[in-house]
Every structure is written in structure tokens, then in C-alpha cells.
Amino acid sequence: MALQSLQRLVETAALERPADRKRMLVIVNPSASMMDERLRNLVVAALHGRYEVEAIDTQARGHATDLCREAAHEGYDVVVSFGGDGTVNEVANGLAGSPTPLTCLPGGATNALGKMLGIPGEIIDATEHLLAMADDWRPRRIDFGSANGRGFTYCGGFGLDASIVKRIDRQPGLKRHRLRDYYFVYAAVETVLREYVRDPPRMDVHVGGEVDRAICTIVQNGDAFTYLDDKPLRLAPGAALDSGTLAGLALRGVRPRDIAPIALRLLSPKRSLVGHPQIHAFRDADELRCVSADGRAIPLHVDGDHVGDVTEAVFEIRPGGLGVVS
Numbered sequence: 001m002a003l004q005s006l007q008r009l010v011e012t013a014a015l016e017r018p019a020d021r022k023r024m025l026v027i028v029n030p031s032a033s034m035m036d037e038r039l040r041n042l043v044v045a046a047l048h049g050r051y052e053v054e055a056i057d058t059q060a061r062g063h064a065t066d067l068c069r070e071a072a073h074e075g076y077d078v079v080v081s082f083g084g085d086g087t088v089n090e091v092a093n094g095l096a097g098s099p100t101p102l103t104c105l106p107g108g109a110t111n112a113l114g115k116m117l118g119i120p121g122e123i124i125d126a127t128e129h130l131l132a133m134a135d136d137w138r139p140r141r142i143d144f145g146s147a148n149g150r151g152f153t154y155c156g157g158f159g160l161d162a163s164i165v166k167r168i169d170r171q172p173g174l175k176r177h178r179l180r181d182y183y184f185v186y187a188a189v190e191t192v193l194r195e196y197v198r199d200p201p202r203m204d205v206h207v208g209g210e211v212d213r214a215i216c217t218i219v220q221n222g223d224a225f226t227y228l229d230d231k232p233l234r235l236a237p238g239a240a241l242d243s244g245t246l247a248g249l250a251l252r253g254v255r256p257r258d259i260a261p262i263a264l265r266l267l268s269p270k271r272s273l274v275g276h277p278q279i280h281a282f283r284d285a286d287e288l289r290c291v292s293a294d295g296r297a298i299p300l301h302v303d304g305d306h307v308g309d310v311t312e313a314v315f316e317i318r319p320g321g322l323g324v325v326s
Helices: 002-015 038-047 063-075 085-095 112-116 125-133 160-169 172-176 180-196 256-267
Strands: 020-026 053-055 078-083 103-107 141-147 151-153 155-160 202-207 210-214 216-222 226-228 231-233 248-250 279-285 287-292 296-302 305-310 313-325
Touching: 002 038, 020 063, 020 103, 038 078, 038 125, 038 313, 063 078, 063 085, 063 256, 085 103, 085 112, 085 151, 085 231, 085 305, 085 313, 103 112, 103 125, 103 313, 112 226, 125 180, 125 210, 125 226, 141 155, 141 296, 151 296, 151 313, 155 160, 155 313, 160 256, 160 296, 202 279, 210 248, 216 287, 248 287, 279 287
Parallel strands: 020 053, 020 078, 078 103
Antiparallel strands: 141 151, 141 313, 155 216, 155 296, 202 210, 202 287, 216 248, 226 231, 248 279, 287 313, 296 305
16 A cells, blocks of 8 residues: 555656756665665655655665765755664764755654654655655754764663663564564563663763763753654653753663653653652753763663763764754
């Protein structure tokens, strides 16, 4: 049904082709969880109706970043990240600081930035959205965060959440499974029980002139930490894509009896993690530093992509550092 709808969209878009089309580079992650070759080709064909399109499949980790640096140098009007959050992150790192804006098409297990920008999470609706965007072209700038120099669009983390990401990455095939959301929840619970209830890694969190001891620090540049389907999970009041600052929270510890109350606060639209005795929330920060308290290397992630285990993580913000259009 989706492929048939895309085929009709291709035919309709071809009839509306404008004389002056913007140059669009589509960066495709062929390994993304929702991707297949026919879907890719139909989406690209539909976009040809309104844009002058070139599509390139990524070949390896970091390839999208290199392609986007070249695209910015060559003066493309827009680059589309067609994949999941990891692809968006690589594209953003290639375009940061340039005038070339980024936009997104959902092709992976999660597409958090696209949803924050107002791009639908379903591929047909998202393709239609990008086609209509050609007639309502309004690029803008959003902030761009970084963790140890690696840029992120909406979130980074040091400790528990990065350990969960690391565990999920060990089974990449399960990201493509229709029950992947349940696998993500299972991986989170297993990681907490196995690694963070007894003798968890600990860190000193330096932010706002204060120091706190924690087992995890989550830093946000956007109002949602992630999504469960279309449900945003909001952790840090004060986080926004254009606030010019970072917000987040430090988790001081987790006992078995804390798991259910914290989970209920996280999933409830009427409650907040702020105020729980194990949570230290912060906002309006332009920098924070987290240092392993015992020298153990701790997992670090950006935009849900594990980037390594380190003993220190420095988070910073570049206001207006990334162009987007949606």
C-alpha cells in the first residue's frame, strides 16, 4: 500500500514540476531499519518533481559527513538525511557552520529531530511535506550541541543512557524488527539491572558553578529526549532547539525501588522527573563537564549513537550553528 501511494505521488509531482528547481542532495542510509531499494527509488523519483535531485547511498560510518562537507562547498540548496537519527547526526556534522540547510526523511528506527522540526514520521506524509516545502521555503538556524567535539542535534548522554545505546547497538538486526520498541525497553531495563544497580560507574558533574555526583548525565538541545512511536519523552524543562543553551539532568543513583516511579514520571504527560530525589535538573547552561570519579571509562552517546567510552565528557553549545528547513 505504501509503495502504491508513493507511485501515485511520483506521477502527481511530475505534473507539477517548476521551471526553477532547488538543488537537493539526498543522503540515503541503505542499512536503515525501514529502508528498501524500491522505497528509496520511489521517494527520490517523487522529489525529482519539485527539486533537482542527486541521491547517494552511504558506504561506511562517517561517509555522510564527508559527503555533506562537499555538498556545502558545492552550494547545494538543501541536504536531505534519509535514514535514522545516526544518519541525521552525520549529515548535521558535515553541514554545521555552513549556509546549507538540513532536512529529514524518516528511514530509521527513530527520527527524533525530524519530528521536532514538524516533519511527519510516516514516509508518504513526509515526502509530501518536502514537496510542499518547495513552495514555502523558509530556512532557519537552530543550535548545535557537542560532546567532546562531536556535534549533536538534540541530545547527548554520558552514563546510563549511553550504556543502553551501546547495548542496543550490539544487536543491530533487532532495530529492524517490528517489535523494536519493546526491545528498546527490554535493553533499558536489562542495562539498569545488570550495570547500574550495583557498583555503577560514577561521575562528578560540573555545571552552573556546582558539582554533583551522579551515575548518568543527559544533555538536551531539543525539547524531546527521544520518542516512543510518536510519543515524545521530555526529560529536561527549558530545552529547545533555538534557546542558545543546554538543559538536562543528572541521575544521582538508581535503586530497584526507584525504577517504577522514575518510569511513571517519564511516561506521564502530567508529571516530570524534576523533583525526584535522585534527579538533579539543570538548564540555561552553555557548558558542562562530567569526569569519571574512579577513572573508569564510561559510555558516551550523541543523538542515540554510541561514540566510545571515555573518562571525561565536555558538553558545549553553538547557538545557531546549524541550518534547517522544514
